[in-house]
Amino acid sequence: xxxxxxxxxxxxxxxxxxxxxxxxxxxxxxxxxxxxxxxxxxxxxxxxxxxxxxxxxxxxxxxxxxxxxxxxxxxxxxxxxxxxxxxxxxxxxxxxxxxxxxxxxxxxxxxxxxxxxxxxxxxxxxxxxxxxxxxxxxxxxxxxxxxxxxxxxxxxxxxxxxxxxxx
Amino acid sequence: xxxxxxxxxxxxxxxxxxxxxxxxxxxxxxxxxxxxxxxxxxxxxxxxxxxxxxxxxxxxxxxxxxxxxxxxxxxxxxxxxxxxxxxxxxxxxxxxxxxxxxxxxxxxxxxxxxxxxxxxxxxxxxxxxxxxxxxxxxxxxxxxxxxxxxxxxxxxxxxxxxxxxxxxxxxxxxxxxxxxxxxxxxxxxxxxxxxxxxxxxxxxxxxxxxxxxxxxxxxxxxxxxxxxxxxxxxxxxxxxxxxxxxxxxxxxxxxxxxxxxxxxxxxxxxxxxxxxxxxxxxxxxxxxxxxxxxxxxxxxxxxxxxxxxxxxxxxxxxxxxxxxxxxxxxxxxxxxxxxxxxxxxxxxxxxxxxxxxxxxxxxxxxxxxxxxxxxxxxxxxxxxxxxxxxxxxxxxxxxxxxxxx
Amino acid sequence: xxxxxxxxxxxxxxxxxxxxxxxxxxxxxxxxxxxxxxxxxxxxxxxxxxxxxxxxxxxxxxxxxxxxxxxxxxxxxxxxxxxxxxxxxxxxxxxxxxxxxxxxxxxxxxxxxxxxxxxxxxxxxxxxxxxxxxxxxxxxxxxxxxxxxxxxxxxxxxxxxxxxxxxxxxx
Numbered sequence: 051x052x053x054x055x056x057x058x059x060x061x062x063x064x065x066x067x068x069x070x071x072x073x074x075x076x077x078x079x080x081x082x083x084x085x086x087x088x089x090x091x092x093x094x095x096x097x098x099x100x101x102x103x104x105x106x107x108x109x110x111x112x113x114x115x116x117x118x119x120x121x122x123x124x125x126x127x128x129x130x131x132x133x134x135x136x137x138x139x140x141x142x143x144x145x146x147x148x149x150x151x152x153x154x155x156x157x158x159x160x161x162x163x164x165x166x167x168x169x170x171x172x173x174x175x176x177x178x179x180x181x182x183x184x185x186x187x188x189x190x191x192x193x194x195x196x197x198x199x200x201x202x203x204x205x206x207x208x209x210x211x212x213x214x215x216x217x
Numbered sequence: 218x219x220x221x222x223x224x225x226x227x228x229x230x231x232x233x234x235x236x237x238x239x240x241x242x243x244x245x246x247x248x249x250x251x252x253x254x255x256x257x258x259x260x261x262x263x264x265x266x267x268x269x270x271x272x273x274x275x276x277x278x279x280x281x282x283x284x285x286x287x288x289x290x291x292x293x294x295x296x297x298x299x300x301x302x303x304x305x306x307x308x309x310x311x312x313x314x315x316x317x318x319x320x321x322x323x324x325x326x327x328x329x330x331x332x333x334x335x336x337x338x339x340x341x342x343x344x345x346x347x348x349x350x351x352x353x354x355x356x357x358x359x360x361x362x363x364x365x366x367x368x369x370x371x372x373x374x375x376x377x378x379x380x381x382x383x384x385x386x387x388x389x390x391x392x393x394x395x396x397x398x399x400x401x402x403x404x405x406x407x408x409x410x411x412x413x414x415x416x417x418x419x420x421x422x423x424x425x426x427x428x429x430x431x432x433x434x435x436x437x438x439x440x441x442x443x444x445x446x447x448x449x450x451x452x453x454x455x456x457x458x459x460x461x462x463x464x465x466x467x468x469x470x471x472x473x474x475x476x477x478x479x480x481x482x483x484x485x486x487x488x489x490x491x492x493x494x495x496x497x498x499x500x501x502x503x504x505x506x507x508x509x510x511x512x513x514x515x516x517x518x519x520x521x522x523x524x525x526x527x528x529x530x531x532x533x534x535x536x537x538x539x540x541x542x543x544x545x546x547x548x549x550x551x552x553x554x555x556x557x558x559x560x561x562x563x564x565x566x567x568x569x570x571x572x573x574x575x576x577x578x579x580x581x582x583x584x585x586x587x588x589x590x591x592x593x594x595x596x597x598x599x600x601x602x603x604x605x606x607x608x609x610x611x612x613x614x615x616x617x618x619x620x621x622x
Numbered sequence: 623x624x625x626x627x628x629x630x631x632x633x634x635x636x637x638x639x640x641x642x643x644x645x646x647x648x649x650x651x652x653x654x655x656x657x658x659x660x661x662x663x664x665x666x667x668x669x670x671x672x673x674x675x676x677x678x679x680x681x682x683x684x685x686x687x688x689x690x691x692x693x694x695x696x697x698x699x700x701x702x703x704x705x706x707x708x709x710x711x712x713x714x715x716x717x718x719x720x721x722x723x724x725x726x727x728x729x730x731x732x733x734x735x736x737x738x739x740x741x742x743x744x745x746x747x748x749x750x751x752x753x754x755x756x757x758x759x760x761x762x763x764x765x766x767x768x769x770x771x772x773x774x775x776x777x778x779x780x781x782x783x784x785x786x787x788x789x790x791x792x793x
Contacts, residue, residue: 298649350750351672354680357676358679358680358683361679361688362679365691368688369649384695391685391689398680
């Protein structure tokens with residue numbers, strides 16, 4: 051079992067008042083403890099805390115040296131996507147290199163499972179370590195290829211390389 | 218209009234305005250305090266954005282609730298009662314504070330204002346909205362009407378969860394009202410009168426009743442928690458089982474009114490605990506506050522003391538809410554009927570006997586009188602805690618299963 | 623001033639009592655009964671009997687009527703049902719009984735109460751000034767009328783025990 055379950059033996063006879071008073075001293079002590087809340091818009095991080103590298107947020111398309119998307123329009127990511135949120139129209143240039151004519155991800159439909167990143171043979175599409183996505187317009191949540199390439203946030207490692215089975 | 222009548226009207230209107238404004242502002246502050254204190258107890262920060270340290274959070278919430286859409290249940294609901302129910306819980310909660318004396322009296326005045334003429338008020342102005350001769354009986358009577366708001370809200374919603382909340386609250390309120398009333402009989406026995414100003418005066422002469430009537434105080438606190446529907450007695454709401462019970466169907470300002478009613482009832486009960494058992498506006502260890510002619514400084518000082526005492530209990534309410542889990546309904550009923558009421562009845566007999574004996578011995582009400590009562594109470598309290606605590610006060614699931622077997 | 627208060631509250635009591643017996647829905651009837659009891663409490667205040675008024679609100683309006691509502695809700699009688707007065711005979715009997723009641727009230731009105739039951743005007747206010755509002759009642763209750771008081775409490779106790787035995791056969 052991955053998670054240890056602690057079994058608490060119930061005592062046979064319980065003093066309600068003593069337990070209540072004990073609980074009250076505990077809650078009173080917590081009044082003066084250091085608070086764990088992070089004041090979000092002002093503080094986004096604090097010493098000893100960072101967003102997990104395995105965080106799966108909005109996508110990012112990696113690019114090659116010429117600034118073109120690494121995507122070869124193989125069609126695996128729309129195939130595996132459980133939410134069916136990736137729209138891909140493949141194209142081919144005169145040299146026979148395949149590239150996406152249209153590559154759009156509807157971030158509203160996306161369930162951030164990360165399968166697209168896992169399945170991608172070119173390591174082109176990634177889910178990002180990123181969570182600030184506010185927009186003024188619904189339409190802006192359909193990310194097109196240009197927008198996906200323009201993202202600069204770090205990408206997810208999906209799993210811990212030292213512990214691939216999550217143990 | 219004569220100058221005296223004008224002075225009387227001015228004082229009456231001012232007292233009403235000041236006290237009810239203070240309660241409403243106080244409710245806002247207490248709601249904010251509750252949210253902050255609960256957050257602190259859970260190592261969070263709580264609302265701290267609106268105004269300095271978030272004190273204006275309740276104002277923002279109120280504004281939001283006024284502007285929000287009101288929804289009405291359509292199927293099986295009673296529209297008129299659904300409308301009236303929030304008011305029916307709101308009004309008694311506000312009314313009850315009017316008999317609580319909150320400070321030493323102010324001196325009378327004789328002023329002449331331009332246009333309005335002369336105002337006079339002879340004698341000290343007592344700092345209570347209405348010093349009724351029936352005192353805390355008035356509070357008992359009016360607060361017992363508060364349950365209608367809850368019951369009718371539950372019934373008129375046409376929702377089974379709301380109805381269950383209403384039924385639970387009616388059973389709970391009636392049960393604990395008895396214990397509350399019986400615990401107050403002890404106060405009446407020692408103070409000799411039900412007027413709250415007399416109770417305060419009596420405590421100034423002897424000792425605070427928390428010493429003279431410790432068991433009564435404990436009973437009163439438990440019953441008061443049940444009467445105000447606060448944890449561990451908040452079964453009418455019970456978010457986990459009844460999706461907040463009687464106010465499931467309420468939205469916008471009508472929902473807020475239930476909230477204001479709950480918190481002002483809580484403040485009144487805290488004020489009552491301070492007045493009945495902790496000397497009201499009395500400043501301990503000094504006779505300065507009750508002797509000599511009234512003065513403004515004395516009124517302010519006693520008001521401050523009363524404010525502190527009251528808020529200690531308000532904080533206790535909050536503190537217990539975020540510590541103790543909710544009872545099961547059978548635990549609530551068995552605590553009310555099998556423990557609170559018999560103990561309260563026996564306690565009345567003990568207090569009456571003690572008071573009668575002391576009076577037969579010709580003792581005057583004073584510090585020693587109070588200390589004798591305190592001795593009796595200490596023995597009783599020790600015996601009660603020793604005898605009742607284990608497995609009798611609250612039945613856990615295990616004991617219940619054992620009893621059923 | 624007192625007259626205005628008296629007439630407005632007695633009017634309210636009568637109107638509410640009338641509405642109480644004419645409403646179809648049991649909840650509405652119970653609520654009108656609460657209004658009646660509350661108005662009567664106000665009338666007690668007019669008569670300088672604040673203690674009785676407080677008890678009236680506390681016991682009748684605050685506790686007994688809550689139990690009424692509790693039962694109505696538990697039995698799900700919330701919506702109006704058919705009337706108890708069925709057919710011409712039922713109405714005739716009701717009208718007859720009502721007429722008898724009116725005649726009785728008329729007869730009682732003509733009889734003056736006994737002398738020792740009548741207090742001089744303002745006596746209650748003076749007595750509660752001296753003894754406190756509770757003392758006035760308790761003196762009479764626990765000195766002069768102690769035996770009737772105890773007998774009443776024994777009767778109530780017997781009623782409670784009887785109700786428990788009827789409701790819960792297997793104790």
